[in-house]
Amino acid sequence: MMEASFDTEESFDDPSCLAPQPPGSVSPAKRQTVKEVKETKATVNCVTFPLPGEGPEQQLLKPNDWSYCDFFWADKKDPQGTHPCVPGIEVLIQKQLKGKTLQKEMAEFFHERIKIEEEYAKNLSKLSLSPLAAQEEGTLGEAWTQLKKSLHDEAEVHLKFSNKLHSEVEKPLLVFRGEHFKKDLKKYDHHISDLRKQLASKYAGVEKARKALADRQKDLEVKTQQLEVKLSNKGEEDIKKARRKSTQAGDDLMRSLDFYNQTQCKWFEEMVTSSMELEKLEVERIEFIQTHLRQYTTLRHETDMFNQSTVQPVDQLLQDVDPAKDRELWVRENKTGDVRPVDLDI
Numbered sequence: 001m002m003e004a005s006f007d008t009e010e011s012f013d014d015p016s017c018l019a020p021q022p023p024g025s026v027s028p029a030k031r032q033t034v035k036e037v038k039e040t041k042a043t044v045n046c047v048t049f050p051l052p053g054e055g056p057e058q059q060l061l062k063p064n065d066w067s068y069c070d071f072f073w074a075d076k077k078d079p080q081g082t083h084p085c086v087p088g089i090e091v092l093i094q095k096q097l098k099g100k101t102l103q104k105e106m107a108e109f110f111h112e113r114i115k116i117e118e119e120y121a122k123n124l125s126k127l128s129l130s131p132l133a134a135q136e137e138g139t140l141g142e143a144w145t146q147l148k149k150s151l152h153d154e155a156e157v158h159l160k161f162s163n164k165l166h167s168e169v170e171k172p173l174l175v176f177r178g179e180h181f182k183k184d185l186k187k188y189d190h191h192i193s194d195l196r197k198q199l200a201s202k203y204a205g206v207e208k209a210r211k212a213l214a215d216r217q218k219d220l221e222v223k224t225q226q227l228e229v230k231l232s233n234k235g236e237e238d239i240k241k242a243r244r245k246s247t248q249a250g251d252d253l254m255r256s257l258d259f260y261n262q263t264q265c266k267w268f269e270e271m272v273t274s275s276m277e278l279e280k281l282e283v284e285r286i287e288f289i290q291t292h293l294r295q296y297t298t299l300r301h302e303t304d305m306f307n308q309s310t311v312q313p314v315d316q317l318l319q320d321v322d323p324a325k326d327r328e329l330w331v332r333e334n335k336t337g338d339v340r341p342v343d344l345d346i
Helices: 028-035 088-128 138-175 180-229 233-320 323-334
Strands: 002-004 041-044 047-050
Touching: 047 233, 088 138, 088 180, 088 233, 138 233, 138 323, 180 233
Parallel strands: none
Antiparallel strands: 002 041, 041 047
């Protein structure tokens, strides 16, 4: 709920507000003017903001940067409905916690990829030992033997890839910002929350002092009206006493406003500092993940290159396959005689 704040610049310039004038000097018209002073500020959840279109236009602290320090001053409605509102600092902290969760999920993703690579390498190595077609001979046999050997070499490549994937991608993602990170984030939350509680307390003090001043002014007005009806020394003394109390109440309100504004200024400074630190953490997180995802693609390219190198000897031997040579080799080894039969003579 939005409450209008007490605009000190507009209201306390009027001496009648803090130090009421002698009896009869505050006319009904003057009192009406004070009440109709235009409000230029509003207080929401104990934080004071300028009303739209009132006062000089505020410039962003970091123009064109979309910085955290410029866009999280107001509280946000809780989507869960469990709390009346969520402070801007809490929105930023939840962003960091979500990032931590997503980072862990990325590590799990690469863990599954590593398992696939390991299983693939195991199956390739097993297949490379298969005796199938092991009796093939000649140049074709050499190419076939090299093809099976390439499976073993490829298995080694995938196994090394999985090991590097674990040490250079998965593990860094797991250990980046460890278990203490959440506790570190809570420090921001607790610190800003404490300042907000202090701000709420100071605002309550302002409201209490404002009410006290209104009561004292009303009392002074009543006694002034009574004096206008019937003059007496006692009436004048009552007015002087009421005026002193009204002046004291005005001074108390000014002190309360000063305490409130000092506390709000401190909260503002801490919000800027904390939001900038959280922004820096988010930049670091994104750059860290970007670096390790790029490392993943580098390892993939290397794996493809190594796999290609295991196939190159097979390609070469396949190009060298010569059916004529294979026939010659086979004949030389398996021939049973090169003398041809002749006709039988009687």
